Amino acid sequence: xxxxxxxxxxxxxxxxxxxxxxxxxxxxxxxxxxxxxxxxxxxxxxxxxxxxxxxxxxxxxxxxxxxxxxxxxxxxxxxxxxxxxxxxxxxxxxxxxxxxxxxxxxxxxxxxxxxxxxxxxxxxxxxxxxxxxxxxxxxxxxxxxxxxxxxxxxxxxxxxxxxxxxxxxxxxxxxxxxxxxxxxxxxxxxxxxxxxxxx
Amino acid sequence: xxxxxxxxxxxxxxxxxxxxxxxxxxxxxxxxxxxxxxxxxxxxxxxxxxxxxxxxxxxxxxxxxxxxxxxxxxxxxxxxxxxxxxxxxxxxxxxxxxxxxxxxxxxxxxxxxxxxxxxxxxxxxxxxxxxxxxxxxxxxxxxxxxxxxxxxxxxxxxxxxxxxxxxxxxxxxxxxxxxxxxxxxxxxxxxxxxxxxxxxxxxxxxxxxxxxxxxxxxxxxxxxxxxxxxxxxxxxxxxxxxxxxxxxxxxxxxxxxxxxxxxxxxxxxxxxxxxxxxxxxxxxxxxxxxxxxxxxxxxxxxxxxxxxxxxxxxxxxxxxxxxxxxxxxxxxxxxxxxxxxxxxxxxxxxxxxxxxxxxxxxxxxxxxxxxxxxxxxxxxxxxxxxxxxxxxxxxxxxxxxxxxxxxxxxxxxxxxxxxxxxxxxxxxxxxxxxxxxxxxxxxxxxxxxxxxxxxxxxxxx
Numbered sequence: 001x002x003x004x005x006x007x008x009x010x011x012x013x014x015x016x017x018x019x020x021x022x023x024x025x026x027x028x029x030x031x032x033x034x035x036x037x038x039x040x041x042x043x044x045x046x047x048x049x050x051x052x053x054x055x056x057x058x059x060x061x062x063x064x065x066x067x068x069x070x071x072x073x074x075x076x077x078x079x080x081x082x083x084x085x086x087x088x089x090x091x092x093x094x095x096x097x098x099x100x101x102x103x104x105x106x107x108x109x110x111x112x113x114x115x116x117x118x119x120x121x122x123x124x125x126x127x128x129x130x131x132x133x134x135x136x137x138x139x140x141x142x143x144x145x146x147x148x149x150x151x152x153x154x155x156x157x158x159x160x161x162x163x164x165x166x167x168x169x170x171x172x173x174x175x176x177x178x179x180x181x182x183x184x185x186x187x188x189x190x191x192x193x194x195x196x197x198x199x
Numbered sequence: 200x201x202x203x204x205x206x207x208x209x210x211x212x213x214x215x216x217x218x219x220x221x222x223x224x225x226x227x228x229x230x231x232x233x234x235x236x237x238x239x240x241x242x243x244x245x246x247x248x249x250x251x252x253x254x255x256x257x258x259x260x261x262x263x264x265x266x267x268x269x270x271x272x273x274x275x276x277x278x279x280x281x282x283x284x285x286x287x288x289x290x291x292x293x294x295x296x297x298x299x300x301x302x303x304x305x306x307x308x309x310x311x312x313x314x315x316x317x318x319x320x321x322x323x324x325x326x327x328x329x330x331x332x333x334x335x336x337x338x339x340x341x342x343x344x345x346x347x348x349x350x351x352x353x354x355x356x357x358x359x360x361x362x363x364x365x366x367x368x369x370x371x372x373x374x375x376x377x378x379x380x381x382x383x384x385x386x387x388x389x390x391x392x393x394x395x396x397x398x399x400x401x402x403x404x405x406x407x408x409x410x411x412x413x414x415x416x417x418x419x420x421x422x423x424x425x426x427x428x429x430x431x432x433x434x435x436x437x438x439x440x441x442x443x444x445x446x447x448x449x450x451x452x453x454x455x456x457x458x459x460x461x462x463x464x465x466x467x468x469x470x471x472x473x474x475x476x477x478x479x480x481x482x483x484x485x486x487x488x489x490x491x492x493x494x495x496x497x498x499x500x501x502x503x504x505x506x507x508x509x510x511x512x513x514x515x516x517x518x519x520x521x522x523x524x525x526x527x528x529x530x531x532x533x534x535x536x537x538x539x540x541x542x543x544x545x546x547x548x549x550x551x552x553x554x555x556x557x558x559x560x561x562x563x564x565x566x567x568x569x570x571x572x573x574x575x576x577x578x579x580x581x582x583x584x585x586x587x588x589x590x591x592x593x594x595x596x597x598x599x600x601x602x603x604x605x606x607x608x609x610x611x612x613x614x615x616x617x618x619x620x621x622x623x624x625x626x627x628x629x630x631x632x633x634x635x636x637x638x639x640x641x642x643x644x645x646x647x648x649x650x651x652x653x654x655x656x657x658x659x660x
Contacts, residue, residue, distance in 0.1 A: 101534070103488060129443075136599065136617075137574060137577055138535070138556070138558070138574065139515070139528070139535075139558035139559045139572050139574075139601050139602075140424060140425070140559075140601060140602065140651075140652070141425065141468060141469040141482070141514050141515045141528070141558065141559055142512060142514055142515070142528055142530075142535050142558050142559075144438075144445070144466060144468050144469075144484075144514075145466075145468075145482065145484055145489070145490040145512040145514050146512065148465070148466055148484040148488070148490075149484075149488035149489070149512070152486065152487070152488045153488065171443060171445065171466075172445070172466060172484070173422065176399070176401075176422060176424065177397065177398065177422070178396065178397050179397070180397070181396055181397055181620055181621070181622055181623055181624040182620060182621055182622050182624075183598070183619035183620050183621070
């Protein structure tokens, strides 16, 4: 397994780690250890997809334990760094869910986005990426467009509430980066989402 | 034996693809991809009969589906000869159109037709393999009932090309007995998948149509999907999430270079070459939650928008083989369905009216049918229909069966078959399979990793 650390400006790989050791978070989730990598401090990083970063976020989002760090600069003991990804998850929630084949925002989705708006207003320097995802009950191609439709729906709501367009990027992974494992109604419902992350 | 220029080889190739018989010393040699093919003389006693046996392929593919052709494929000799026989047998058996029988057929003399007939054989192959670095493989195909030689050819190739020689021989047998070009000397581009279900590493890959000689082409750093072969060049269009900007790229098989195709603000995806290879049609997401279909010229990068659908999703476009029409997937009527429009856009009409959702349509290279994916009650089906929407038939079903791609002769479809995952992603598998268009015969192509998104190459010779 490889994790590539990317410079957020050039998007060029800065470090590639083979066989990064797995650490356990509360015994329920595991993610590739990023803490031991050099140069992580003061550097925005992205681990493509859910490898590493998103797995760690899933752990954060699914449990009340906000101590799990996603990189150096966040200690295991303190709360999330203000304006960080973990802070977004803790303060607002990073994901909204959609009904089958839909991109309509539910009242719950709007409530989460309202909190994201407040959070984004608190940290005006932070830029975000909204990733749309689908369950695997559609074709690969159609679902790429459907996932983009979902990330657009979230983006449009943020834009309509005063968040600047140049702070928001969108992407769709279609059905190729499921948020949770499993093929049942419950898993599919969780995989129909738009997930906001700090860029 | 003499070598020919490409043009000469090309014209000889056309000669080969007719149903004429290549016998007698008057015929020249033919070079295909480093493989020399030279006609073998028929045996004297049968020379006259053999040279008048044109049109020997009286069995149609439809008939062979009902009654597979019994054919004796003997060992082509020890070692490599055995392996060549195995590849030929596997190719022919995989179609469901042949019943391969073991047996002895002399390589240096006429076979005992009455004994072969008594064994139930309709056709028989004789073969021999000699040489080491440069291998010479001789094959003769006999019509057992008519007592005639249908084909006699000697192939010379480097040892590393032995599988290709076997596939070319299987193609010759297919063509001589069924009257249609075989698809064994072809390749399949696909996406190799490794790692956990939630974050599969995906790499562009290519293999022979039987799964041999697989090569990984890209690094796996970026999500990679939807490869499609150019009909005219050693190029593959595909979707790469390079630098987290999903766009259509061209991969050049000769240079290994990847080049972006077109400049779009939205995600460009679902590429498909035009039949003449001059352009690629693709889907591009819009700011208002939809996706439009564009045509991008491969030489100039100039683009033309073919649909302008205002928030609906138009995707998965595929040309008809004459280049006049495009079949595509759209949710303009509320759910994903199949539509056809003219190649320049416009004149849109819906063709899918069965239950459920439809997607990923592909037009047969024969022009006669369109293959598609259908979703109903959470399950996938793979089917075909006539271009006017009539005659829908489901060929196979599964948890996920999608991404159909036709063999270049239109007689078989490769597709992706995936199984459901449970907690932890356990149970998830992703394989590439092949089914004939009659739906009789399905088999999985063995791959060393997970595999999806198969795209069948054009004919190579």
